[in-house]
Amino acid sequence: MFKVKDLLLSPETFEDPIFRTHLRCFRWYGYVASKDQKRPWLSLLRCTVFTASIWLSCALMLARVFRGYENLNDGATSWATAVQYFTVSIATLNAYVQRERVISLLRVAFEDIQNLMFVADNREMDLLVATQVYTRTITLILWVPSVIAGLIAYSDCLYRTLFLPKSVFNMPAVRRGEEQPILLFQLFPFRELCDNFVIGFLGPWYAIALGITTVPLWHTFITCLMKYVNLKLQILNKRVEEMDITRLNPNLVLERLSASELTYWRLQLFKEFVEEQRRLRKFIQELQYLICVPVMADFIIFSVLMCFLFFALTAGVPSKMDYFFMFIYLFVMAGILWIYHWHATLIVECHDELSLAYFSCGWYNFELSLQRMLVFVMMHAQRPMRMRALLVDLNLRTFIDIVRGAYSYFNLLRSSHLN
Template sequence: MIDIEKFVFKSNVENNPLIGVQLTAMKYFGYMIFEHQRLKRLHCFRGVVFTTTFILFNLAQYVDLFTKINDVNELAKNASTTLLFTTTSFRMINFYWNRTRYVNLIKEVDKNLVNAIKFGDYKIQDIIAKYIKYLKRLTAIFWIIALITANGMCVKSIIEGIYLEYQVAYNNFNSTDIEAPLILPCWFPFDDYWNKFWIIFGIEYYIMNVGMLIVPCWHSFIVSMMGYVIINLKILNFKLSEMNLKNLPNIELIKCVEHRERLVCFIRELSSLISSSLFLDFIIFSLLLCMLLFQASQVGDGIQLGIIACYIITMTTILWMYYYHSNEITYYTDQLSSSSYSSSWYKHSQSFKKQMLIFMMSAKPIMLRAGFIDMKLDTFLNILRASYSYFTLLTQMAAK
């Protein structure tokens, strides 16, 4: 039996200004368990059910994908969401496999951030407040775009379903000639999707709601964890540049060294947890964006085109958030040497100067990696270029 208690948050982590919103969403999903919740095993079981059904639906999408392998238009319709759900399914499995490590990181973020807010001076508090405000805005924008995309797909499907049902009932349309307006292309064990439309719609609507909860929540959660690193790097750069060297300069420097080492350990642990998922994104998102661009080029319906446009924006935003903030981590670790140099180190003893020189030489930039791929803005642009190249190739293939 799993010891649920070791995954229970006994602190008030839900109110954490950096990751509280994401943790609340993950609580509803069943990932996170809090002390005030009753029937903790039932909440955990809910997460298992959501995860299992989501993965099974993704497998059914692949069945449908292979049945349409020779039809480029149908393949493009199917592939985009199938690939997105694949990366999400992989993240779900990764979370369950490394649940203890994720929980430990969350507890570290909560403890250190709360202490920095409580006991830091007003300048440090200002650094934290400004960056949290930025991340909250980014999260809100990302959630809005993602929810518009997913809900647009659901609303369009139900309106078309009601309209076609009316046509069959009152205008003598033959239901066998009508293609069921499903939310997502997928395989179901039915011969006639139209006669089972509302059953299929209910299943897909459930899956879409699971996706709407976990997809934006998970990506914004990881970006917020990266934001925690950036906040600490900004604080460390500030401490180094404004270091009080009048009294006990060696102790001040030792504190900064310890702060940097804690951050390096945190970055390594976070990187080891998300590296495989980000590498899968690197491989899949080029194809995903290619399929969406191809869909957009083939669609004549303005509403559907708007939904696809929002879908493309959502996927591009996910990639940008990871690669931009990873680039920020590299930038601010690189700034540590400059911040050290800007202090008044030259006014102190030869021994202290040597220690400062060693610190500056060891403060090398840290770069997150997606497998063996460096996560920087150049890589993000290369993914977009590759997507467009695949799109032009697919367009040429479809024209033949």
């Protein structure tokens, strides 16, 4: 069992250029805490309440959808919402159980980025800034649709509560089909409890707020970790290709070094590169342990749900609002699957370029003994680096297979429906 002090991050960590936004949100939810907080244990306790709230909301939504819907389109959007909550419930519980691993990964990444900012040249700083901009853009792209969908549900709730109150709390009329429930009430099995303001009104508001913030937050945080690995591999490739021994000792004057001294410092540089590669492999392995279960769940559930949403768009008679929400869900689910498989592909491709970087480092000017050593270093660099989610490889080919599979199942459902 972890202790509170084991889960505390330094205040400087929350200013990390890549993870700043996500760490501040995680501190609000209680997944991480700062050493300068007066009561960090209270923040970590809040995480327990938050995780339980996600699971409670998910259970209520699943209870509602299992009761069935008269309208296919209402059922499709409700199923999509419930499944989104189910997958994010798995992710948040996984993060809650593995908080020590999350903290460890963050500490390693923060210390590494601080060291990089201290010794980086202009090109490496450009790579760091580009990574920072990229992660912010990805976060924004995934966050905006979730926030828009949540604001529409809130706007519908506010408008009808203020101007059409009979359609909000008149549940007998809703059950008779005389009134249409607001979007929030379609997701929860409250029935007569909707007359209770706290349970029937504030409860759904709180649950939707959790969903529109948590779904993009967790997935884009993992994207930041994966993009950090890609950044480190880019910098490693650059340094290998340059083979600049003055990085080890800025006082070295190349013209004054003998052949044996040059060989010695280049050998030290080889050792540093191999050690850096070993650290990155360990980091990727820890990251893989962190995400394997929730990503496998996303792989199975989202592929089935995407097929179902396509079927609902063609078989039902969706309204403009139904169209909007279905496309939002399809975009978010496809986006979540894409960011995992795309960034895992970037890591693999960038690692595969490492051998080429060694070949481009001017090895023909080295001593024969160092050339022989370089062969073994290149063989070590050629060891495959890949990411898996239990039984599934994370790469673009798998993502394309998911889309193809969803489309094939959709055609099967549609042909069965037409017959």
